[in-house]
Amino acid sequence: MPIDPVAALNFDQFVPPTTVNRRSPREVFVTDHTRTGPDEFAIAVRVAHDHPLWSDQRAPWHDPVAMTEAFRQAFVVVRHEYLDVQRGTPSAVQQVTLDVSELDAFRADGSTPLQGVVKVRVTQTDSTFDIAGDFLVGGARAMSLSFGSILFPRESYREIRDYQRSRRALDAGSAPDAKPIDPELVGRRDRGNVVIGPAVRPDRYPLLVDRTHPSFFDRDYDHIPASLLIEAMRQSALRSAAEAGLCAGDAALTRAELDFGIFVEIDVPAECAVSVTGRPGTVAASIGIDQAGVRVASGTLELTELHA
Template identity: 85%
Template sequence: MTIDPVAALGFDQLVPPATVNRRSAREVFVTDHARIGPEEYAIAIRVAPDHPLWSDQQAPWHDPLAMTEAFRQAFVVIRHEYLDVKRGTPSAVQQITLTVPELAAFRADGSTPLQGVIKVRVTQTDETFDIAGDFIVGSARAMTLSFGSVLFPPKSYREIRDYQRSRRTVDAGSGGSGGSGGTADVKPVEPESVGRRDRGNVVIGPAVRPGRFPLLVDRTHPSFFDRDYDHIPASLLIEAMRQSALRSAAEAGLRAGEAALTRAELDFGIFVEIDVPAECAVTVTGRPGAVTASVAIDQAGVRVASGTLELTALNP
């Protein structure tokens, strides 16, 4: 009798936090995993319905953006458990593409976790990995997601980071920050204006100019900074892009608390420094029930990330 490795996956027990490069069990989504082909893997995922970040939505829906973190954790498991990559090897995301073909799969009742299986293919070329797959909830393909990631030898990573930090500090000091100034005294926008309930999850301040929002970085945030970073993590950058898009979408008739992220195509150029002011630039175009936003992160006169997001009305 042949056992289906996907059907055999369990959802009851989370893996230890260190398995997915986390400290707190609260931030762990992976419960089980298996190799299902030469370059194919299945990862069981469970996101708690009361997660302080990924369940902090005004609307009764699980947050599709939680799957970017789920796919990241899946890749951490794969590279360490199956590909013999040494733990602690530095990495960076280069690009992310996602679509949500079945938004109804993310509907929430407030007490049931978001639970499903990531089926993913991982291909490697030297130190670069391409990861592509689907998040399956029941029989529904809830999301397709792909991203590119590069691993660095520790010495090379330190050299790159030292150089980038020195250049960004010089550029910021010479007035190349785009005029945003420091953000220590900047207050966050109202949570409901970006689809949140908890003010602690708001990562942008009021616009400093039309379509330009300063990033707010709280190094004590329990989800974004659950482990040590020497740069702003991609999860916070993506959230800043989404919040900036939601803030701007109201002008196109899309209310923040009634919209979900359903598509994204994002490129990440270089690391974004924690201690240098940065801004999110956004322009939106609307059509009935949806908004497309062109988004970018600028720091010290450098465009460090850019792309497009699509926001769809939950009840158009």
């Protein structure tokens, strides 16, 4: 009887950090991977129950957003290990979608890691890569995700970034003099994982960028990584929802459709602008990130309040 390649995936040992463009072994989620079809792949992932960022939740739940990082790592593995993309090729995520279909799959007991299999299909057209698939826990779908991304020739990337940095610097204001809001207001325990400050105007929150953060900046970036932008969007939505009496800080991001139009500069002030609607316990948020007068990222989020 032939062996099921997905069932044969192991969760015992992580791949080397360089395999997923990471430096610290602590930031590696991928443990194994295999090709299941011409453009289909399965990647085993595991997130520690005590990860300093992705398990820093006040509520006893694993964070579904951790799967965006697992998905990014799966994408890196696929393009370098199977699709012959040269390591070091610059890339950018342009669209992200996620949809949690089984929130109970993310319940945590405080000692068991979140682990499962990311099954994806990759569509490649010239320099664009679209990757879409599911995160399976115990063989059942817990959530669906997709990334739309683009790869750049190195010289083109440098030219684009030099131009964008020069344009944004001309319109840059002063850096925000803000401290992180209280972690409990956004469902966190560790203040170091809070990436927004108090509202500067109603439903507008400054982004706070700590380049020494061990997860968001585990490798060198010349822009704010998408993981930090997504977290800023979520935290801003949580805070606005609480102010509107719709949701407390202990809520999960259960659906998102996000667009990242251009790179967001690290050293230029940026703000999250939020509009929330819904009913208590379930919130829909429309959100954008503005930098130097330009809407650099936008999308919609859905938050679902967590209950023990």
